[in-house]
Amino acid sequence: MSDSARKRPPALTNAKGPPAYTVQGHIWIEGTEGTFLGVGRITLLVRIKEFGSITRAAKSLKMSYRKAWELVESMNRQSPTPLVTACAGGKNGGGATLTGAGEKAIETFRKLDSEFKRFREREGRRVGGTGKR
Amino acid sequence: MSDSARKRPPALTNAKGPPAYTVQGHIWIEGTEGTFLGVGRITLLVRIKEFGSITRAAKSLKMSYRKAWELVESMNRQSPTPLVTACAGGKNGGGATLTGAGEKAIETFRKLDSEFKRFREREGRRVGGTGKR
DNA sequence: AGGCGTAATATACTGCGGGGAATAACCCTT
DNA sequence: AAGGGTTATTCCCCGCAGTATATTACGCCT
Numbered sequence: 001m002s003d004s005a006r007k008r009p010p011a012l013t014n015a016k017g018p019p020a021y022t023v024q025g026h027i028w029i030e031g032t033e034g035t036f037l038g039v040g041r042i043t044l045l046v047r048i049k050e051f052g053s054i055t056r057a058a059k060s061l062k063m064s065y066r067k068a069w070e071l072v073e074s075m076n077r078q079s080p081t082p083l084v085t086a087c088a089g090g091k092n093g094g095g096a097t098l099t100g101a102g103e104k105a106i107e108t109f110r111k112l113d114s115e116f117k118r119f120r121e122r123e124g125r126r127v128g129g130t131g132k133r
Numbered sequence: 134m135s136d137s138a139r140k141r142p143p144a145l146t147n148a149k150g151p152p153a154y155t156v157q158g159h160i161w162i163e164g165t166e167g168t169f170l171g172v173g174r175i176t177l178l179v180r181i182k183e184f185g186s187i188t189r190a191a192k193s194l195k196m197s198y199r200k201a202w203e204l205v206e207s208m209n210r211q212s213p214t215p216l217v218t219a220c221a222g223g224k225n226g227g228g229a230t231l232t233g234a235g236e237k238a239i240e241t242f243r244k245l246d247s248e249f250k251r252f253r254e255r256e257g258r259r260v261g262g263t264g265k266r
Numbered sequence: 267a268g269g270c271g272t273a274a275t276a277t278a279c280t281g282c283g284g285g286g287a288a289t290a291a292c293c294c295t296t
Numbered sequence: 297a298a299g300g301g302t303t304a305t306t307c308c309c310c311g312c313a314g315t316a317t318a319t320t321a322c323g324c325c326t
Contacts, residue, residue, distance in 0.1 A: 021169060023245065025160035027253075029260060036154060055272065064315050069274070086273060089322030093271025112156065112256055119252050120160075123245055127162060188302065197285050202304070219303060222292030226301025 023124040027116045029109065031078035037109045041071050045106055048072075048084055049098040057096075072096075075105075156257040160249045162242065164211035170242045174204050178239055181205075181217055182231040190229075205229075208238075 028038035035041070047057035058068035076082040083102035088094040098106075161171035168174070180190035191201035209215040216235035221227040 020165075022163050023160065024163045025158055025249070027156065027158035030155045030157045032153075053272070065273090066275085066316090067314065087322080088271095088273035090272085090324050093324085094273055094322070095271095096273080108260060112260060115256060116158070116252075119249070123248060127241060127245060186302070198303090199286090199305085200284070220292080221301095221303035223294050223302085226294080227292075227303055228301095229303080 021124070021128055023120045023127060025116065025120060027113065029112070033074065033078060036075065036078045037105055039113070041075060042106055042109050044068060044071055045075075045083065045098060045102055048096050049102070049106075052095045052097060054084075054086060054096045079105075154257070154261055156253045156260060158249070158253060160246065162245070166207065166211060169208065169211045170238055172246070174208060175239055175242045175246075177201060177204055178208075178216065178231060178235055181229050182235070182239075185228045185230060186225075187217075187219060187229045212238075 026038070029036045044057060044061065044063070047060050048054060051057050051060065054068050054072060055065055058065045061068075072084050072086075076084060079101055081099065081101045083099055083105050084096050085099055086094070086096035159171070162169045177190060177194065177196070180193050181187060184190050184193065187201050187205060188198055191198045194201075205217050205219075209217060212234055214232065214234045216232055216238050217229050218232055219227070219229035
């Protein structure tokens, strides 16, 4: 048994090579109909803001338009005010824009996710891994 | 805008009915080949300890034997000492038993998962939901 | 008026993860 | 020696989530 392992009793392994476990996970915000905000939905929002178009946002993520549209619909349905507004026809054929609520959603989730990352690293250290990643 | 909402500026919604978001998530411990311990694997370990048989543990969880066996194999491969030892033939046709490392794995993960639950409730309160669930 | 690129929606296709079934090997019990 | 219940392993099949494809509606632009 290594010396460092002896000093940390509640670890997961009694050493023998480099086990190096890490704590991983997913986190999301649930609303009335299931997932409201998750990593995928947030990156989609970011791309929509970037491109001003659901179509181009979807393509940039190698996601089908149908899927992207479903996600946007789901998010809008679960928020008192929509995160994305879209219109067909007009200048450039139409487009989609992020609302203030959409911007706030991105910020809120990013904060949550970074707190989650810190939690995982802390717990990873406790559990017996290196805590990296 | 409701009075209570005005007092918590960084919330996700500016109120209008009961949005009540909750923070949900999955967490697991990763080893060299991906998932090492997760909720499903831990409940499987518990049932194996309870029944002394992979077959009966799997059935009690409505899981196929193949799946259960794969999970056990994966866990054993990623631990310096196996969590489950099994033998075919003999008294009662054989069986499987949890090792000391297996017991420790259950304890370690349960602690982690309960910390994670506390984290979610805390963040849920911050994000604008009731924190319940 | 016609074209263009988008939103919005319906229909058909498909890749594959998981499950069920079947088989062999094992070894105690009777 | 035969039986029984388990571990271990292979093969086949299917539900379905997501994709691709096709179609319609929309409104600015030239």
